[in-house]
Amino acid sequence: MTGPLEAAHDAERPGARRYPARVKIVVCVKHVPDIQAERRFTPEGRVDRGRGDGTVNEVDENALEAAARIAEAAGEGEVEVVVLTMGPPVALDAVRRGLQLGADRGVHVSDEALAASDVFATARVLAAAVRRIGEVDLVLLGMAALDSLTSLLPAALAEELELPALTIASRLEVANGTARVSRELDELVEVLEAPLPALVSVTDGINSPRLANFKAIMAARSKPVETWSLADLGIDPATVGLAGARTRVLEARELEPREQEVFDTDDDGEAGTRLAEFLVSRGLA
Amino acid sequence: MSGRTVLALLDRTAVEAGGLSPTARELLEVARGLAGGLDGPLELAWTGELPEAVRLALGGLGVVRVRHLAEEPSSSAELASALEAHVRAERPAVLLATTSFASRELAGRLGVRLGAGVLVDALHLELDRGRVVAERSSFAASWGSRCEVLAEPAIVTVKPHATVGGAPAPASVVGPEGPEIVPLAPGEPDARVRVVERTRRETSGRPDLATAATVVAGGRGFEGDFSLLEELADELGAAVGATRVAVDEGWVGHELQVGQTGVTINPVLYIGAGISGAIHHVGGMRAARTVVAINTEPDAPLMEIADYAIVGDLFEVLPRLTARLRELRGSRT
Numbered sequence: 001m002t003g004p005l006e007a008a009h010d011a012e013r014p015g016a017r018r019y020p021a022r023v024k025i026v027v028c029v030k031h032v033p034d035i036q037a038e039r040r041f042t043p044e045g046r047v048d049r050g051r052g053d054g055t056v057n058e059v060d061e062n063a064l065e066a067a068a069r070i071a072e073a074a075g076e077g078e079v080e081v082v083v084l085t086m087g088p089p090v091a092l093d094a095v096r097r098g099l100q101l102g103a104d105r106g107v108h109v110s111d112e113a114l115a116a117s118d119v120f121a122t123a124r125v126l127a128a129a130v131r132r133i134g135e136v137d138l139v140l141l142g143m144a145a146l147d148s149l150t151s152l153l154p155a156a157l158a159e160e161l162e163l164p165a166l167t168i169a170s171r172l173e174v175a176n177g178t179a180r181v182s183r184e185l186d187e188l189v190e191v192l193e194a195p196l197p198a199l200v201s202v203t204d205g206i207n208s209p210r211l212a213n214f215k216a217i218m219a220a221r222s223k224p225v226e227t228w229s230l231a232d233l234g235i236d237p238a239t240v241g242l243a244g245a246r247t248r249v250l251e252a253r254e255l256e257p258r259e260q261e262v263f264d265t266d267d268d269g270e271a272g273t274r275l276a277e278f279l280v281s282r283g284l285a
Numbered sequence: 286m287s288g289r290t291v292l293a294l295l296d297r298t299a300v301e302a303g304g305l306s307p308t309a310r311e312l313l314e315v316a317r318g319l320a321g322g323l324d325g326p327l328e329l330a331w332t333g334e335l336p337e338a339v340r341l342a343l344g345g346l347g348v349v350r351v352r353h354l355a356e357e358p359s360s361s362a363e364l365a366s367a368l369e370a371h372v373r374a375e376r377p378a379v380l381l382a383t384t385s386f387a388s389r390e391l392a393g394r395l396g397v398r399l400g401a402g403v404l405v406d407a408l409h410l411e412l413d414r415g416r417v418v419a420e421r422s423s424f425a426a427s428w429g430s431r432c433e434v435l436a437e438p439a440i441v442t443v444k445p446h447a448t449v450g451g452a453p454a455p456a457s458v459v460g461p462e463g464p465e466i467v468p469l470a471p472g473e474p475d476a477r478v479r480v481v482e483r484t485r486r487e488t489s490g491r492p493d494l495a496t497a498a499t500v501v502a503g504g505r506g507f508e509g510d511f512s513l514l515e516e517l518a519d520e521l522g523a524a525v526g527a528t529r530v531a532v533d534e535g536w537v538g539h540e541l542q543v544g545q546t547g548v549t550i551n552p553v554l555y556i557g558a559g560i561s562g563a564i565h566h567v568g569g570m571r572a573a574r575t576v577v578a579i580n581t582e583p584d585a586p587l588m589e590i591a592d593y594a595i596v597g598d599l600f601e602v603l604p605r606l607t608a609r610l611r612e613l614r615g616s617r618t
Contacts, residue, residue, distance in 0.1 A: 039423075039424040039427070039428075040424070040428065041423070041428060041430065045430065047423075059546055119393070119396070119403070120396050120397060120400075120403075123393075123397065143546065144545065144546060150389065150403075150405045150406075151386070151389045151390075151393075151405070152389055152392060152393035152396065152403060152405065153393065154390075154393065155361065155389075155390040155391075155392075155393030155394045156393040156394070156396055156397050158394075159393070159394050159397035159398060160397055164475055164477040164478045165361075165362070165390075165475075165478075166478065167386075167390060168386060170539060180481065184486075184538065184539045184540050185386050185387065187298075187485055187486045187488065187540075188483060188484070188485060188486065189482075189483075189484045189485075189486055190480065190482065190483045190484075191480075191481040191482040191483075192478055192479065192480055192481065193478070193479045193481050194477050194478045194479065195477060198477075203539070203546055204529075204546045205532070205533070205539055205546075245435070246396075246400070246401070246402035246403070246434070246435050246436035247402045247403070247404055247432050247433065247434050247435060247436075248432065248433045248435055249430050249431070249432050249433075250418065250430075250431045250432065250433050251430065251431045252423075252428055252429070252430040252431075253428065253429055253430075254427065254428055255422070255426070255427060255428060255429050257590070258590070258592060260589075260591065260592060260593075260594060261592045261593055262592070262593040262594065263594050263596075264593075264594070264595045264596070264597075265583075265595075265596040265597070266595055266596060266597025266598070266601065266602060269601055269605070270605065271595045271597050271601075271602050271605070272595075272597075272601070272602040272603060272604065272605025272606035272607075272608075272609065273605050273606070273609045275577065275593065275595060275602070275606050276605070276606050276608075276609035276610045276613060277609065277613070278593065279554070279577075279610070280610070280613045280614070282575075284499075284553065284554045284575060285499075285521055285554075285610055285613075285614065
C-alpha cells in the first residue's frame with residue numbers, strides 16, 4: 001500500500017529515502033495555567049501550576065490538530081501520533097487532552113527533580129523522550145507557551161535532536177517524506193521545506209482545533225499512557241530542575257492595576273476632539 | 286578586559302534613512318551601559334551590508350569593534366553556527382539582541398550550543414556583582430519579575446524602549462576613523478532546509494509594529510474597513526495593529542496581529558478602537574505606557590484597563606480625533 005506520506009517512487013527525487021508506511025509524529029504539549037484564570041508566581045518565583053485551573057497550552061492544540069489532520073489524510077493505520085509532555089502529575093491532563101484530540105498514545109515525563117527546570121533542561125528531557133519513543137519522523141509543537149511566552153523551546157529542541165527546524169508555520173503539508181511550511185516572519189513571507197525527520201512549530205492561525213466530542217473523550221480513556229522518570233531517560237537529576245537552571249528568578253511581584261484617568265461617554269460627539277487635546281497636552285501626539 | 290566584552294547583534298535592517306534606527310540605538314545604549322558596568326569593550330556583530338556612514342557613527346555610540354558577517358545568513362541555524370564559533374574563540378560575557386521571532390530562535394539555538402543562560406523580553410537590565418539581571422513582565426503584564434543569569438555567556442533579548450541601570454556608560458573610545466571592522470567567519474547553513482519561496486513584504490511605509498512608539502489597533506468593530514484607523518496612524522506616525530479576529534477575517538495580514546501569538550508590544554501610546562480586549566490581545570499590549578480604548582461597550586475588558594476610555598462609536602470618534610490632531614499639530618509645524 002502506498003500512503004500519501006511515502007517518499008515512494010518519486011522520479012524527481014531519485015535519492016529520496018523510502019519512507020516506511022507507518023509515520024510517527026510526536027506532539028509536544030505543555031500544561032499551563034489557564035490564561036482566563038488568575039495566574040501567579042509562587043513565593044519561590046516559579047509559575048504556580050498547582051491551582052487546579054490548568055489546561056493544555058492553547059497553541060499546542062493547533063499542533064495536535066495539525067497532527068490529526070495529517071493522520072486522517074494518510075488513512076487508517078498509516079500515522080501514529082504520540083502526545084508528549086513533561087511536568088508534574090497534574091500535567092497528565094494535557095496528555096489526556098491530546099488523546100481526546102486524536103493522539104494514539106501518550107508519554108508523560110514526570111520527576112520531582114524536574115520542578116523549576118529552565119527551557120534548556122526541558123529541551124534536553126523532551127529530546128531524550130523523543131529518542132526513547134524512537135523512529136520519530138515529525139516533532140510538532142506550538143510556537144509559544146502562553147505562560148512564559150519565551151518561544152525558545154522549538155529551536156532549542158531542534159538543536160538537541162539535530163533536526164531541521166521549520167518554525168512558526170501558518171501552513172503545513174507533509175508528503176513524500178518532506179515537510180513544507182509557510183510562514184510570515186516580520187517582513188518576510190516564506191515557504192520552507194525539509195526532509196523528514198523534522199521539527200515544526202505552528203501558530204494558532206494554522207487551523208481551528210476540533211472540539212472533543214463524547215465519543216472522542218470515551219475513546220481517549222482506553223488509549224495507553226506511559227509515565228517516564230529521569231532514570232528512564234538516563235538523565236542526571238542534578239543537571240535539570242532548580243539545580244541545573246542557568247537563570248534564576250530573584251523576585252516576582254504582582255503589579256498594581258493602573259488607575260483609570262478619564263472615562264468619557266461620547267454624548268455630544270466631541271469625545272474624539274477631547275482625546276486629541278489630551279494627547280497633545282501630554283506630549284503623546 | 287578579555288572575557289568581559291558585551292556583543293550587541295544587529296543586521297542591515299537596522300539601517301533607516303541612511304542612519305541607525307531608533308531601536309538599534311536603544312539596543313546599543315543598553316549594551317553600552319552593561320559594557321560600562323563590566324569595564325569591558327562594546328562590540329557589535331553586524332550581518333549584511335554595513336554602510337560607511339553607519340560604521341562611522343557607531344564610534345560615537347561606544348562601539349569599539351564590528352564583527353562583520355558580510356553575507357547575510359539564510360537561517361537562524363547558519364547565524365547560530367557563526368556566532369557559536371565566535372563566542373567560543375572570543376568569550377564575550379554578554380550577547381544582546383532586540384526581541385524578535387528571529388532573535389529568540391537564535392537565542393534558543395545558542396543556548397543549547399554554548400550552555401548559555403538566556404532571558405528574553407528584558408524591559409530593564411542591570412548588573413549585580415557582575416551578573417546580568419533583567420526585569421521582565423509576565424501573565425499579560427500583570428506580574429513583574431527580576432531574573433538573574435547564572436551561566437556565561439548571558440544571552441538577552443531586549444524589548445524596544447528598554448532601559449539600563451546602575452552602570453556608567455564608557456566614553457567614546459575610538460577616534461573619528463570609527464570602529465575597526467573584523468570579518469566574522471560565515472557559519473554552516475542547515476543544508477536540509479530549502480527555501481522554496483522568499484518574498485519581502487510590501488512595506489506600508491509605517492513604523493514597525495514591534496518597535497513603534499505609538500500603535501493604533503483595530504478589531505471587530507471596524508467591520509472590515511481599517512481606513513479610518515490608517516488615517517489616524519499616518520497622522521500620529523504610528524504603526525497599525527489588529528486583533529486576531531481582524532486577522533482571521535482577512536482584513537489585515539498576520540504580521541499586524543498584536544497578542545500572545547502575534548507581536549507583543551510595549552509602546553509609549555496604544556490606542557485600541559473596536560476591540561473588546563480578549564486576553565490573547567491584552568497579553569500582547571498591556572505593557573503599553575498609556576492605553577486609550579474606544580468602544581461602544583463600556584464594560585469591555587480593554588475599557589477597564591484603559592487609562593483613557595471613550596464610550597462611543599469609533600466611526601464618529603476617530604474622524605474627530607484625526608481632524609483635531611491635524612489642527613493642533615498643523616499649527617505646530
